[in-house]
Amino acid sequence: MDNLCQQKIQKYEEFVDKRLKPDLLHATAQRDTVFEQQKIFADLRRNIENLEKNSVTSLRTMVNLGSEVYVQAEVPNTQHIFVDIGMGFHVEFTWSEALNYIEKREETIARQIEEYTKLIASIKAQIKLVCEGIRELLEFPAEKPSPQRIF
Amino acid sequence: MGGLGRKGTVTPLESQFPPEEVHKATKQFQDAIAEKNNELHVLQRFVADNNNLVNLVQKLPEQLSHDVMVPFGKAAFFPGRLIHTNEFMVLLGEGYYADRTSKQTVDILQRRGESLNSQVDSLQAMINNLSSFVNVTDSEVAGGLVEIREEYLEGDSEEEESESDSAIEDVPSVGNDTSKEVDYASFLALMDELEKKEALAEKNGDDSDQSEKTTDGFDDSPYQRPVDNNPQNIEGSNEAIPLDQRSNRNVTSEFPKKHNHQEYIADQLNFANLAVQPQVKEGKTLAQNVKSIDRSAKPPIVPKEKISQATLASKIEVQHQTSQPSFDSLKAFTGSIIEHGENLEKASREQSSTSQVSGSQPLKPVSRFKMQRK
Numbered sequence: 150m151d152n153l154c155q156q157k158i159q160k161y162e163e164f165v166d167k168r169l170k171p172d173l174l175h176a177t178a179q180r181d182t183v184f185e186q187q188k189i190f191a192d193l194r195r196n197i198e199n200l201e202k203n204s205v206t207s208l209r210t211m212v213n214l215g216s217e218v219y220v221q222a223e224v225p226n227t228q229h230i231f232v233d234i235g236m237g238f239h240v241e242f243t244w245s246e247a248l249n250y251i252e253k254r255e256e257t258i259a260r261q262i263e264e265y266t267k268l269i270a271s272i273k274a275q276i277k278l279v280c281e282g283i284r285e286l287l288e289f290p291a292e293k294p295s296p297q298r299i300f
Numbered sequence: 301m302g303g304l305g306r307k308g309t310v311t312p313l314e315s316q317f318p319p320e321e322v323h324k325a326t327k328q329f330q331d332a333i334a335e336k337n338n339e340l341h342v343l344q345r346f347v348a349d350n351n352n353l354v355n356l357v358q359k360l361p362e363q364l365s366h367d368v369m370v371p372f373g374k375a376a377f378f379p380g381r382l383i384h385t386n387e388f389m390v391l392l393g394e395g396y397y398a399d400r401t402s403k404q405t406v407d408i409l410q411r412r413g414e415s416l417n418s419q420v421d422s423l424q425a426m427i428n429n430l431s432s433f434v435n436v437t438d439s440e441v442a443g444g445l446v447e448i449r450e451e452y453l454e455g456d457s458e459e460e461e462s463e464s465d466s467a468i469e470d471v472p473s474v475g476n477d478t479s480k481e482v483d484y485a486s487f488l489a490l491m492d493e494l495e496k497k498e499a500l501a502e503k504n505g506d507d508s509d510q511s512e513k514t515t516d517g518f519d520d521s522p523y524q525r526p527v528d529n530n531p532q533n534i535e536g537s538n539e540a541i542p543l544d545q546r547s548n549r550n551v552t553s554e555f556p557k558k559h560n561h562q563e564y565i566a567d568q569l570n571f572a573n574l575a576v577q578p579q580v581k582e583g584k585t586l587a588q589n590v591k592s593i594d595r596s597a598k599p600p601i602v603p604k605e606k607i608s609q610a611t612l613a614s615k616i617e618v619q620h621q622t623s624q625p626s627f628d629s630l631k632a633f634t635g636s637i638i639e640h641g642e643n644l645e646k647a648s649r650e651q652s653s654t655s656q657v658s659g660s661q662p663l664k665p666v667s668r669f670k671m672q673r674k
Contacts, residue, residue: 164628181386189373189374189375190375191371192373192374193372193375193376195375196372196373206495208370208378208380210370210372211389212368212370212382213371214353214356214357214388215349215353216349216350216353216391216409216412217390217391218353218357218361218388218389218391218405218409219388219389219397220382220387220388220389221382221383221384221387222368222370222380222381222382222383223365223380223381223382223383224370224378224379224380225380225381226379227337227378229378229379230372230376230377230378231369231376231377231378231379232376233375233376234377239377247376248430269348
């Protein structure tokens with residue numbers, strides 16, 4: 150009986166350590182990348198709005214060649230902007246089109262973040278559940294567990 | 301064994317380092333090697349990037365402008381072109397940028413490449429070192445190596461030594477069985493005897509060591525330098541160094557001594573001003589260190605006033621002594637003084653009339669310290 154109990158506990162612990170926790174890590178990492186994208190597009194939108202406000206028609210900027218070596222670059226016509234739409238494709242937009250696109254894109258990104266947050270929460274809940282199961286198997290008193298970070 | 305007067309133990313290496321432990325250690329080493337390999341790959345990628353950049357920077361000024369997509373943020377581009385293709389802005393570090401031409405930029409990048417290459421080389425050497433270590437360990441474990449420990453007996457005759465040499469060479473082939481047959485009672489008795497001998501020998505050795513040190517220590521004594529280094533010494537004592545030194549020591553408690561020192565000070569100030577300037581700010585620490593040296597070096601009768609006089613003198617002298625160009629770091633400086641102090645204490649207690657040595661030798665402790673620094 151005891152032996153069986155031990156085996157079960159071991160199985161549950163393995164499930165937590167080898168399945169749930171890596172999943173949790175993965176989900177958090179993915180959510181971070183989406184956060185990154187959200188920031189990029191927010192920046193882009195702000196920049197385009199700035200250009201519009203100041204009615205910039207030509208632009209001079211510095212281009213990073215790598216290893217922090219910069220060259221001057223000139224943009225003769227800022228009306229057309231190429232925006233990354235994913236999978237390595239860039240679409241030529243005017244400013245208003247670009248702003249529309251960015252708005253839609255930000256919506257999707259927000260939804261993705263929501264999804265990932267939910268996923269993370271459910272994984273955490275599962276971890277907690279399994280831990281609780283282990284506690285029951287060990288027949289510890291059902292006292293309030295000390296505030297402990299699971300992840 | 302007993303007849304030879306030699307006792308030894310033969311332990312198979314396996315018994316000291318069990319195979320699983322060895323495997324664990326080897327695994328750790330292999331992990332370390334893998335880690336280093338990753339670092340190496342990263343570095344090699346940097347090197348490749350750097351080379352590409354050098355090519356690009358060299359090529360850019362060939363045309364007046366290049367049509368490119370100018371990045372605008374991370375997700376957008378403008379169609380545009382590179383202008384002023386012979387002007388580059390290079391990050392020097394810490395947020396400082398420099399305007400450079402293509403040629404100068406290439407120089408900078410090549411210097412970066414050199415440092416990257418040297419890093420790659422050192423990493424490569426480290427990996428080679430680790431892997432060779434692993435190989436050696438593996439082969440040693442596989443070969444069933446044994447460790448032989450044998451007492452060293454002093455006063456053994458030549459034949460015995462040659463005999464025992466052959467014995468040592470025999471042992472590995474004989475294997476670990478011989479060691480089990482050691483007569484432990486006689487062995488322990490012999491050990492006791494040896495320990496006694498060792499203790500005795502240690503005492504003797506200590507004495508000889510210290511007498512050796514005394515010569516060193518005495519070189520640093522404050523009285524040495526002024527005589528050797530002051531050509532204008534009014535006393536005219538520099539002709540007869542050893543005698544004069546001793547007489548100087550003998551009259552420490554008398555007035556002329558004080559007088560002497562004052563002259564030394566004056567001389568030294570003139571003489572040392574040329575060389576000692578950078579050390580002046582360290583005078584305080586020096587004075588503290590040297591004070592302790594000085595007290596121990598003097599006979600206890602000396603009045604305090606005179607001690608302070610001598611201290612002042614010796615302070616300047618020590619400054620001078622150590623004012624060699626390669627020797628200006630503050631830390632190293634105080635370190636050397638402390639070392640001298642230790643030597644000097646022993647010296648003054650045990651031997652006060654050590655023969656004086658020529659003027660070139662006071663430099664010796666300094667060079668010895670330099671060796672330590674390396």
